[in-house]
Amino acid sequence: MRSVRAGWWWAASAFMASGCTALLGLDKDYHPLDGAGGDTASGGADTSSGGAGADNGSGAGTVACTAGDARCSDNRLERCNDLGQWDAPEPCPADAPVCTGGACTTPPSCEGLPSTCGSGANESCCASALVPGGTFNRGNDPAYPATVGDFRLDRFEVTVGRFRRFVEAYPGSQPAADAGAHPRIEGSGWNPAWNGELPPDAAALRAAVMCAPDNPxxxxxxxxxxxxxxLPMNCVSWYVAFAFCAWDGGRFPTEAEWNYAAAGGDEQRQYPWSNPPESTTIDASYASYDCRESAAPGCTFQSDFGDIPPSGSRSPRGDGRWTQADLGGSMREWMLDGYGTYPAECVDCANLADTSNRVVRGGSSFGAPSYLLTSSRVSVAPSAPYYSLGMRCARTP
Incomplete structure (x- = not known):
């Protein structure tokens, strides 16, 4: 098999892994592009807070600074020691995962927001847990290995309360060119050609997320x-979801990253909570699913319009290996990638070549149990704001 280096896009390859499901469109090939990209995402090098100048990428301890100064580099915090040198960068903690202005802070979507997520309704809705990188098989198929680097993945799906902060800042919260980029994938940030896909003002944005006209x-x-x-925010297009994550100091997860987290990496779990990994046990205590005309085994009908439960309400029983909640059920989640066949092998990759449809994963409160499997993937037009579709942000560790 031909290896694809970090920062390359996926190459055309063999047929998609068995067990994968497409709702819309046909499989499409991936196309390679040489070159590795720099970090243009939110949380890049910050030289505005103290210090004696930029590090120029040469690493900690190479540029003189004033003891006690701090700065951000690749979303990590660097401190100036008593010798006047920058110490090695430190990752920000899970409850303050954004480095800006020389400090680790809460993402803007949680500023002033009460802690209402999790089964006890007492956790920060912006908690972002570290996922240690590694190699696994996409779709639980050994024909399609992939390697991802360390990353953070928000513990909870984006809530209505968090999204409200984005709306309050809109249209000032619209992304600049290259915002929300994956630090190891060139060309993965916001493309100004997409600006026309965003609502022009806050009133239009509010109208766009009302699930109208089909399911108001x-x-x-x-x-x-x-x-x-x-509750998890729904009825957001791929473009609006991308803009939110970029504004919130994060980015979209790649399909490989999300699949890695849901499968528990090399544990290759059938469901995110499967323990042992090959277990196919599923019921309402793990996830919200199959809620339609009447109560089903995975449905408890907690709300007037079906079982869309509070974010993290099935935690910790339904959590993945690295504590992410609702990776199965609740809302399907947008991925960075366009939909297409898996390449034979890749490292820190994403399909950026053919994006007429985007990948969504994770199943929903309204889907069958099979959609909650970590191997399941579907294809949706990026402009589609479905009531079963929400989002979760990834971050640089």
Whole structure:
């Protein structure tokens, strides 16, 4: 098999892994592009806070600084020691995963937001857990190995309350060129050609996320803050979801990253919570799923419009290996990638070549149990704001 180096896009390869499912469109090939990219995402080098100049990428301890100064580099915090040198960068903690202005902070979507996520409704909705990188088989198929580097993946799906902060800042929260880029994948940031896919102002944005015209009663968004602030946000297009994550100091996960986290890396779990990994046990205590005309085994109908439970309400029983909640059920989640066949092998890769449809993963409260399998993937047009579709952000560790 031909190896694809870090920063390359996926190459055309063999047929997609067995067991994968497509709702829309046909399989499409991937195309390689040489070159490795730099970090243009939020959380890049910050030389505005103290210090005696930029590090120029040469590493910690090479440029004189003033003891006690701090700065951000690749979303990590660097401190100046008593010798006037920069110490090695430190990752920010899970509850303050964004480095900006020389400090680790809460993402802007959680500023002033109460802690209402998790089964006890007492956790920060912006908690972002570290996922140690490694190699695994996409779709649980050994024909399609992939390697990902360390990354953070938000513990919870983005809530209505978090999204409200984005709306309040809109349109100032629209992304600049290259915002939200994956630090190891060139060309993965915001493309200004997509600007026309975003609503022009806050009023248009609020209207766009109401699930209208087909399902206006299924949206979790409300015009005024109320009882649904801790529910996962739905009815967001791929473009709006990308813009949110970029504004919030994060980015979209690649399909390989998300699949790695859901499968528990080399454990190759059938469901995110499977223990042992080959277990196919599933019921309402693990996830919300199969909620349609009547209560099903995975459905408890906690809300007026079906079982869209509060973010993290099935935690910790339904958590993945690295504590991410609702990787199966609740909302399907947008991926960075366009939909297509897996390449034979790749390292830190994403399909950026053919993006007429984007990958979504994770199943939903309204889907069958088979969609919750870590091997399941579907294809959706990026402009589609479905009531079963939400988002989760990744971050540089």
């Amino acid at each position: 009663d299924m949206g979790t968004w409300t015009e005024e803050p109320g009882a649904q602030e801790h």
